[in-house]
Amino acid sequence: MTACAPTVTVVRTSTANLASVLTGFERLGCRVHATDDVGDVAAAERLVLPGVGAFAAAQRAIASHGLEDALRERIERGRPTLGICLGMQLMATGSEEASGVCGLGVFEGVVGGYESGEEGWRVPQMGWNLVSPDARCEIVPRGYAYFANSYRLEVAPDGWLPVWCEYAGRFLAAVERGPVVGCQFHPELSGDYGKALLTRWLEA
Amino acid sequence: MLPVRIIPCLDVRDGRVVKGVRFRGLEDQGDPAALALAYEEQGADEVVVLDVTATPEGRGTRLDTVAAVRARLSVPVTVGGGIGEIGDAAALLEAGADKVAVNTAALRRPALLTDLAARFGSQCVVVSLDALARREDRPGVDSGYEVVVLSGTKPVARDAVAWAREAVERGAGEILLTSIDRDGTRSGYELTLLRAVRSAVCVPIVASGGADSPQHMADAVRAGADAVLAASIFHQGNWTVEEVKGALAALGVSVRPGYSEARTP
Numbered sequence: 084m085t086a087c088a089p090t091v092t093v094v095r096t097s098t099a100n101l102a103s104v105l106t107g108f109e110r111l112g113c114r115v116h117a118t119d120d121v122g123d124v125a126a127a128e129r130l131v132l133p134g135v136g137a138f139a140a141a142q143r144a145i146a147s148h149g150l151e152d153a154l155r156e157r158i159e160r161g162r163p164t165l166g167i168c169l170g171m172q173l174m175a176t177g178s179e180e181a182s183g184v185c186g187l188g189v190f191e192g193v194v195g196g197y198e199s200g201e202e203g204w205r206v207p208q209m210g211w212n213l214v215s216p217d218a219r220c221e222i223v224p225r226g227y228a229y230f231a232n233s234y235r236l237e238v239a240p241d242g243w244l245p246v247w248c249e250y251a252g253r254f255l256a257a258v259e260r261g262p263v264v265g266c267q268f269h270p271e272l273s274g275d276y277g278k279a280l281l282t283r284w285l286e287a
Numbered sequence: 288m289l290p291v292r293i294i295p296c297l298d299v300r301d302g303r304v305v306k307g308v309r310f311r312g313l314e315d316q317g318d319p320a321a322l323a324l325a326y327e328e329q330g331a332d333e334v335v336v337l338d339v340t341a342t343p344e345g346r347g348t349r350l351d352t353v354a355a356v357r358a359r360l361s362v363p364v365t366v367g368g369g370i371g372e373i374g375d376a377a378a379l380l381e382a383g384a385d386k387v388a389v390n391t392a393a394l395r396r397p398a399l400l401t402d403l404a405a406r407f408g409s410q411c412v413v414v415s416l417d418a419l420a421r422r423e424d425r426p427g428v429d430s431g432y433e434v435v436v437l438s439g440t441k442p443v444a445r446d447a448v449a450w451a452r453e454a455v456e457r458g459a460g461e462i463l464l465t466s467i468d469r470d471g472t473r474s475g476y477e478l479t480l481l482r483a484v485r486s487a488v489c490v491p492i493v494a495s496g497g498a499d500s501p502q503h504m505a506d507a508v509r510a511g512a513d514a515v516l517a518a519s520i521f522h523q524g525n526w527t528v529e530e531v532k533g534a535l536a537a538l539g540v541s542v543r544p545g546y547s548e549a550r551t552p
Contacts, residue, residue: 102357102383137408205513207410207460209491210289211332211543227543231410272363276546
């Protein structure tokens with residue numbers, strides 16, 4: 084729990100599990116606010132870009148509200164921003180899930196798909212997997228986090244601290260750059276592990 | 288493979304958790320939100336909430352139950368019951384579901400699965416498949432398991448394995464596979480059904496129906512389940528989730544340990 088009840092602003096993309104994210108922060112004592120307003124996104128003290136959904140549909144939702152520049156700018160300036168699952172993928176250049184659709188491009192990388200049925204690995208990856216942060220990471224802890232994804236990044240972008248995980252090969256479970264964090268997993272659904280992560284982000 | 292997920296199931300009617308045998312004779316088991324939280328604290332990896340009377344009564348899942356569970360829970364919640372169209376799924380996600388389980392409506396209109404996956408992604412779309420063993424030859428049921436809809440009341444002369452394959456092709460990202468013969472009987476999961484569906488699809492499978500012990504769960508994992516669902520044994524206090532996980536680990540099945548910040552560097 085943090086003493087001064089920070090306000091967390093959550094981007095309403097209309098495809099996300101919004102209530103899970105909102106209640107997750109409420110349980111940590113935060114005030115929460117869902118918005119698709121560009122002014123709110125730019126001014127937010129702490130912003131979450133949540134993610135359940137398809138890459139193209141979510142990108143379309145962001146673009147239709149004119150949020151791309153505001154999101155890019157706050158991430159470039161290092162303002163506290165948390166991208167969850169698809170919200171992390173949207174930070175990349177693009178995705179094999181939607182060829183021709185551009186992500187925010189705050190780091191270089193194209194999100195790729197798992198080969199279906201590869202050596203008995205199920206697709207989607209659905210469940211709890213062990214994530215291992217780079218020794219310099221300050222927000223993402225080591226532990227089991229909940230994943231639900233068919234796509235992932237495999238290459239650590241320059242200038243970001245990587246958090247690794249294994250599923251049919253090594254992939255990026257998360258990236259950190261100061262108080263800007265992208266998580267392929269769902270901290271809001273990761274029980275006590277997730278609460279520890281969110282608490283550290285709120286204090287970053 | 289990931290640690291096997293242990294999933295307590297809350298069958299809900301009129302805002303209360305109920306449980307019967309083979310989907311009949313439902314008895315009250317308690318408040319959904321309180322039970323869900325207790326299971327999370329015991330180490331549940333996920334919770335499934337099924338509104339068992341929604342479709343038979345021709346209405347959607349009660350959103351207030353979902354919201355009450357969500358407000359307390361910080362592990363994933365899958366919700367099923369009465370999802371007939373994309374708007375029903377959107378309302379459930381808005382109320383607090385993380386995944387939606389579609390049953391009767393997907394059989395009536397399989398394109399619903401494609402539409403749901405296009406909007407929410409396959410990882411959000413669960414096909415809930417209730418299967419009944421058929422000893423006698425039945426047209427269209429080659430695997431020996433027939434799909435039954437409307438909360439186990441209506442056989443539809445459709446092969447369960449073939450439907451599982453089609454549902455995945457159309458966009459389902461997980462199969463919640465329930466044996467009606469085993470539901471509530473505590474006689475173990477229907478392993479032949481599990482093996483048949485496992486060989487047909489590569490999405491995760493949640494085994495459901497018949498669990499009485501960790502040994503049953505270990506058997507299901509070896510037959511191809513990625514997660515095991517149970518209701519009666521948890522509601523009636525025979526096992527806690529924590530005890531189940533300890534027993535599974537002793538049987539050589541990988542389970543998720545609890546998180547302790549002190550233990551992690």
